[in-house]
Structures are given as C-alpha cells and as structure tokens.
Amino acid sequence: MEEQTLFELVHNMDNFTKQMIMQWNRTFSEDLGISHVLVLAHLKQNGKSRPSDLAKILGLTPPTLSYLSEKLVEKKLAVRMVNESDRRINYLGITDKGDEVLQRASLEGQKLRTNLFEKLTEEERVQLANLYKKLSIIQHNENSHLE
Structure with a gap:
C-alpha cells in the first residue's frame, strides 16, 4: 500500500471516529464523555474493579481514571467499595x-450508527462488515501474540 494511501486511510478513520464521538456527545444529554461510558461498560461487564486495573485495561492514566471516577461517584453512577479483608484495597462498582445511563448511552450510539449505515448501499454494508470482521481477526491475532 502506498504511504500516501495509508496516511489517508488512517486520517479518514480518525476523522470519522472523532465526528461520531462529537455527534454522540451532542445527542447524549448526561454531561458525560465517552470515557465515562467506557468505565461504566467495563464495570457492567466485569463487575467491581480496582481503579489501577481499570486504568491499565482502558489505557488511561491513573489521574485520568481518578477524575472520571470522581464524576461517576458524584453522579451516583458508580460507588467506591473497600475490600473488607484488606481495607487498603478499594474498588469501583x-x-x-x-x-x-449505560443502557441509554448504548442505545444512542446504536441509533447514530444505524442512521449512518442506512445511508450506505447493501453492498457497501456487506463490504464494510467484512472489512471490520477481517480487521478484528487481525487485531485479535496480534493481541494474542502479546500475551
């Protein structure tokens, strides 16, 4: 692949992602960013987690996760819990x-994507689905080698 074409692909992909996030932020009226929703999604899927583990898994710095957690706790979307056997260990749940709120955020994201993908032809949707499937397999294989 030519370097210019690869640059355009990455640039267009970044722009698309940025625009989708901005559109989601405009339509989701909870005064939360996508990072807050990612934290909630992880907690929903994996149960209570230590903030340091959450930061590592989500690729966030500990101060960033601390900021996100504070807002989630303040809005009563998450709670801090103490490990009863070792009170030095804290969890977020x-x-x-x-x-x-997580369900509403997911529905809003689904509506945005559905609205966007409906503008593609059936053939374009099939091509896009196949490309995402292939990229997911490649990414999974690369992550498997890192473990």
Missing part, C-alpha cells in the same frame, strides 16, 4: 443508575 456500577450502580443501578449507572446501568440505566
């Missing part, structure tokens, strides 16, 4: 309200 999702609340029922956090679960509801």
